Amino acid sequence: MRIILLGPPGSGKGTQAAKLRERYAIAHISTGDILRENVKANTELGLKAKGFMDSGALVPDDLIVSMMRERLIRPDCAEGFLLDGFPRTVPQAQALDAMLEKMNIRLDAIVLLDVPDDVVVSRLTNRRVCRSCGAIYNAVSQPPKQEGICDKCGGKVIQRDDDKESVIRERLAVYRKQTEPVVDYYRRTSGLLAVVDAVHSSDAVLRYLEAKA
Ligand code: AP5
Numbered sequence: 001m002r003i004i005l006l007g008p009p010g011s012g013k014g015t016q017a018a019k020l021r022e023r024y025a026i027a028h029i030s031t032g033d034i035l036r037e038n039v040k041a042n043t044e045l046g047l048k049a050k051g052f053m054d055s056g057a058l059v060p061d062d063l064i065v066s067m068m069r070e071r072l073i074r075p076d077c078a079e080g081f082l083l084d085g086f087p088r089t090v091p092q093a094q095a096l097d098a099m100l101e102k103m104n105i106r107l108d109a110i111v112l113l114d115v116p117d118d119v120v121v122s123r124l125t126n127r128r129v130c131r132s133c134g135a136i137y138n139a140v141s142q143p144p145k146q147e148g149i150c151d152k153c154g155g156k157v158i159q160r161d162d163d164k165e166s167v168i169r170e171r172l173a174v175y176r177k178q179t180e181p182v183v184d185y186y187r188r189t190s191g192l193l194a195v196v197d198a199v200h201s202s203d204a205v206l207r208y209l210e211a212k213a
Pocket residue numbers: 007008009010011012013014015016031032033035052053054056057058059060064084085086087088092123124126127128136137138139141142162171198199200201202203205
């Protein structure tokens with residue numbers, strides 16, 4: 001199973017990817033998570049990416065494409081993968097097409113999680129994440145059992161630096177300008193694109209997603 005999850009920030013890509021990963025035992029590749037790990041570890045990539053991420057801008061295509069070129073050839077991708085947050089620009093989508101062609105593999109599904117901006121802002125201002133394992137919570141709809149402590153690993157649950165309202169609005173504007181053209185690109189070129197109304201509960205979204213994927 002090789003799936004791309006598309007959608008604006010806060011549409012639930014990470015939440016759904018975690019559920020699909022458990023169910024199908026395929027690699028979950030989140031470019032946002034890989035970049036945040038690099039920032040935390042002060043790698044060269046992390047140092048280059050941090051300023052873009054903090055302001056809500058996209059990290060330049062050349063950095064992302066070479067990062068993904070290395071990631072997709074790892075053994076855990078052999079049985080399938082789920083791309084969360086990639087591709088995010090048309091040049092990234094074209095680079096992915098070239099990588100898949102070279103590897104002689106095809107995508108099975110491209111799913112767009114569709115949610116309006118007001119839902120995004122409300123979800124993201126209330127989102128909390130585990131600093132250690134990345135588990136996703138919501139202060140209102142899905143809090144950890146013990147405040148500030150991750151249910152899964154006991155790590156500290158925090159708010160992401162880019163989940164401030166001003167940065168969320170900028171990420172939404174970037175999504176409309178740079179990532180919506182990717183949706184049109186796949187609509188034109190692949191015939192695989194399915195749209196899921198992602199305003200419903202996360203279990204309902206998972207059911208729609210499984211039906212479409
Ligand atoms: P990234 O980490 O990919 O952020 P994003 O796309 O903005 O997506 P989010 O992680 O914010 O949201 P999500 O859709 O995963 O929602 P979630 O499941 O957490 O990227 C961060 C930055 O890295 C970018 O801004 C950019 O700088 C850089 N970057 C990353 N990839 C790049 C690329 N390819 N090119 C260039 N730069 C790149 O859910 C959100 C909240 O809602 C949670 O609290 C959750 O509990 C709740 N929730 C989820 N689903 C539901 C539901 N159905 N009902 C109620 N609540 C829900």
